Amino acid sequence: MSAIPNRTPTLYIEGPAFWAPTLPGWDIARAAFTGQGAPVDPPAKRPSPQVLAPAERRRAPDTVALSLEVAAQAIAASGREARDLPCVFASAHGDLGINDYMCGTLANDPTLLSPIKFHNSVHNAAVGYWTIGTGCMAASNSLAAYESTFAAGLLETATQCAADGQAVLLVGYDMPAVGALASVTTSRGLLAVALVVSPERTERTVAAFDWSLEPGEAAIAAPRSAAAQALAANAMADALPLFEALADTDAFPATVTLPLAARLSLRLRLHRN
Amino acid sequence: MPQRITPLRISAFTATSAVGVGKASLLAALESSRSGLRANDFVDETAGRTPPAPLPTWIGRVEGLEDLRLPEALASWDCRNNRLAWLGLEADGFMEAVAAARGRYGPARVAVILGTSTSSIGETEAAYTRLDADGAFPADQRRARVHTPHSLSMFVQEALGLEGPNETLSTACSSSAKAFASAERMIRLGLVDAAVVGGVDTLCGSVLYGFNSLELVSPQPCRPFDAARDGISLGEAAGFALLERAEEDGAGDGARDGAAGGRLLLLGYGEASDAHHMSTPHPQGLGAERALDDALARAGVAPEDIGYINMHGTASTKNDEVEGALVKRRFPATTHASSTKGFTGHTLGAAGIVEAVISLLALETGLLPGTINTTMLDADCGPQIRLEPARADVRLALSNSFGFGGNNCSLIFGKDLQA
Numbered sequence: 207m208s209a210i211p212n213r214t215p216t217l218y219i220e221g222p223a224f225w226a227p228t229l230p231g232w233d234i235a236r237a238a239f240t241g242q243g244a245p246v247d248p249p250a251k252r253p254s255p256q257v258l259a260p261a262e263r264r265r266a267p268d269t270v271a272l273s274l275e276v277a278a279q280a281i282a283a284s285g286r287e288a289r290d291l292p293c294v295f296a297s298a299h300g301d302l303g304i305n306d307y308m309c310g311t312l313a314n315d316p317t318l319l320s321p322i323k324f325h326n327s328v329h330n331a332a333v334g335y336w337t338i339g340t341g342c343m344a345a346s347n348s349l350a351a352y353e354s355t356f357a358a359g360l361l362e363t364a365t366q367c368a369a370d371g372q373a374v375l376l377v378g379y380d381m382p383a384v385g386a387l388a389s390v391t392t393s394r395g396l397l398a399v400a401l402v403v404s405p406e407r408t409e410r411t412v413a414a415f416d417w418s419l420e421p422g423e424a425a426i427a428a429p430r431s432a433a434a435q436a437l438a439a440n441a442m443a444d445a446l447p448l449f450e451a452l453a454d455t456d457a458f459p460a461t462v463t464l465p466l467a468a469r470l471s472l473r474l475r476l477h478r479n
Numbered sequence: 480m481p482q483r484i485t486p487l488r489i490s491a492f493t494a495t496s497a498v499g500v501g502k503a504s505l506l507a508a509l510e511s512s513r514s515g516l517r518a519n520d521f522v523d524e525t526a527g528r529t530p531p532a533p534l535p536t537w538i539g540r541v542e543g544l545e546d547l548r549l550p551e552a553l554a555s556w557d558c559r560n561n562r563l564a565w566l567g568l569e570a571d572g573f574m575e576a577v578a579a580a581r582g583r584y585g586p587a588r589v590a591v592i593l594g595t596s597t598s599s600i601g602e603t604e605a606a607y608t609r610l611d612a613d614g615a616f617p618a619d620q621r622r623a624r625v626h627t628p629h630s631l632s633m634f635v636q637e638a639l640g641l642e643g644p645n646e647t648l649s650t651a652c653s654s655s656a657k658a659f660a661s662a663e664r665m666i667r668l669g670l671v672d673a674a675v676v677g678g679v680d681t682l683c684g685s686v687l688y689g690f691n692s693l694e695l696v697s698p699q700p701c702r703p704f705d706a707a708r709d710g711i712s713l714g715e716a717a718g719f720a721l722l723e724r725a726e727e728d729g730a731g732d733g734a735r736d737g738a739a740g741g742r743l744l745l746l747g748y749g750e751a752s753d754a755h756h757m758s759t760p761h762p763q764g765l766g767a768e769r770a771l772d773d774a775l776a777r778a779g780v781a782p783e784d785i786g787y788i789n790m791h792g793t794a795s796t797k798n799d800e801v802e803g804a805l806v807k808r809r810f811p812a813t814t815h816a817s818s819t820k821g822f823t824g825h826t827l828g829a830a831g832i833v834e835a836v837i838s839l840l841a842l843e844t845g846l847l848p849g850t851i852n853t854t855m856l857d858a859d860c861g862p863q864i865r866l867e868p869a870r871a872d873v874r875l876a877l878s879n880s881f882g883f884g885g886n887n888c889s890l891i892f893g894k895d896l897q898a
Binding site: 289298299305309310313319325326327329331340343344345347348349350351352355358361365370385386387389390421467468469470 | 671753
């Protein structure tokens with residue numbers, strides 16, 4: 207076994223952003239998670255991110271609309287320039303609506319496949335639209351890790367931030383399975399989250415965190431509030447415990463353990479300084 | 480500019496593609512300029528009851544996947560992509576090298592970071608041709624962990640008995656190149672002691688008909704950098720590398736194969752975005768150049784230090800125009816550059832690892848591949864691009880991978896003769 211210790215520095219979270227039809231925005235979500243507000247009724251319609259040109263906004267796949275909305279919220283709340291920030295986009299399944307279209311069309315008449323749907327079917331379509339819309343030429347990534355996709359995205363983001371000493375944008379999003387895919391893929395509803403991880407404290411810092419990998423059986427991190435539990439069927443639901451903790455900074459220090467795999471977790475210790 | 484990084488040792492590596500299983504097949508094809516492409520004979524599981532005529536194109540298909548069976552304990556992962564992953568893992572003693580690393584460090588201290596563009600979507604396509612009366616997947620296809628992008632990395636982690644961080648990168652054609660970057664960061668921070676990187680992509684209806692719909696597929700074997708090039712040839716491949724700290728005692732034994740006993744190293748990487756267009760590259764190649772500059776800075780080397788460049792060179796009109804101009808303006812005329820897409824086809828998310836393996840073989844054996852199928856180089860290309868293979872002792876190699884969405888990654892490998 208290696209004796210090399212973790213060299214993971216304390217990092218800082220800015221600009222938590224959140225979007226679900228019942229919790230369309232971080233202020234609403236934070237209030238609902240802490241019992242100081244209620245989910246909106248009727249639920250909000252699909253977001254319409256301003257990063258895209260008006261014509262693109264209407265045509266954008268659900269995953270692109272969702273992810274760009276929270277990405278822009280996080281950037282605005284962090285007070286940073288989107289073009290400067292490397293970005294990590296995380297989605298367990300990518301655009302399930304386009305996957306259903308692709309597989310259905312291929313099964314019927316493959317020669318009818320739409321070229322636009324095809325280029326929107328790549329997992330990195332959302333981060334591609336983000337970098338194009340914001341003029342961001344920094345490193346951009348797109349990853350998946352099944353039920354641990356948010357945790358894997360946060361690990362990738364924190365690692366990149368710590369290794370290169372620069373702030374990194376993390377965006378997590380998933381959509382409902384549609385069509386025949388819904389008989390195997392369990393994701394339901396729309397859910398997107400985002401935040402910026404910074405190597406140093408700023409006036410926009412919401413939380414500091416120490417982080418480590420913990421081997422062994424992973425404890426299942428479950429959402430506590432009814433508002434968060436109602437979103438637990440989405441494939442990005444592993445993000446909910448962290449956002450609940452970020453909603454309640456009065457309760458810091460707090461520990462959030464996110465499963466990364468069957469026998470590995472990402473442990474975060476959130477604090478004020 | 481990023482800071483210089485401490486090199487990582489590549490203690491084992493392998494690739495399986497249309498030219499064959501493992502490094503020896505690949506090297507033999509590169510030495511003899513033998514292409515693995517064939518007229519499209521891909522059995523399209525998605526074609527339904529009345530299959531249309533196969534698309535008139537050439538493909539880099541891996542022989543025997545149709546009949547390959549996974550071991551019983553892994554059988555629930557069965558799909559073409561995971562079969563190819565298994566075939567690739569079994570080559571060149573790679574599984575044994577990983578088992579040794581697992582023993583040295585413990586299973587939780589070895590990451591699995593793999594790239595793929597389509598993972599097992601071919602299996603999902605097949606399920607859609609056999610839906611039941613309710614429009615649901617048939618019982619044998621209700622395998623949620625197969626019909627998802629992370630299928631590949633979950634399967635490989637289980638096959639290797641590892642318990643460390645496990646992620647699937649999916650940035651189209653740069654996916655498996657970027658796995659090296661993510662792994663380097665994790666090792667540098669001490670989160671893990673070693674990482675299995677690489678990627679797997681397989682032929683499927685989505686990519687064949689998808690690239691065809693974009694009019695990017697050639698009706699003949701692809702001709703990278705040819706004046707008359709007319710599109711890509713799609714291929715499939717699996718490739719893996721094991722990364723460890725260079726200073727680790729007793730790490731791996733792959734280095735014994737190295738030329739003059741030299742250790743093979745990951746020296747640098749660069750990742751950048753075009754911020755231009757979803758499916759065409761930046762006209763001046765600014766994202767590609769930024770990836771190149773970052774890779775040079777992390778490696779602490781200059782363009783004239785690079786002995787071999789494995790170009791992305793897809794044979795699409797635009798990629799080759801932009802990348803050819805970049806190499807022409809940044810490298811000396813003496814640099815040997817080539818695209819190996821004519822050997823393997825464009826293996827999409829696996830292209831980064833396959834071409835990393837080709838670059839490592841160039842360092843190890845001195846074989847600098849040519850660019851096959853191409854007969855007349857585009858006049859806009861520089862003198863760096865070579866059609867014929869050559870032999871030279873090179874110390875540093877660069878591999879470029881550029882993907883849809885304007886996602887660029889450059890890798891720099893080297894060998895350390897002092898070891």
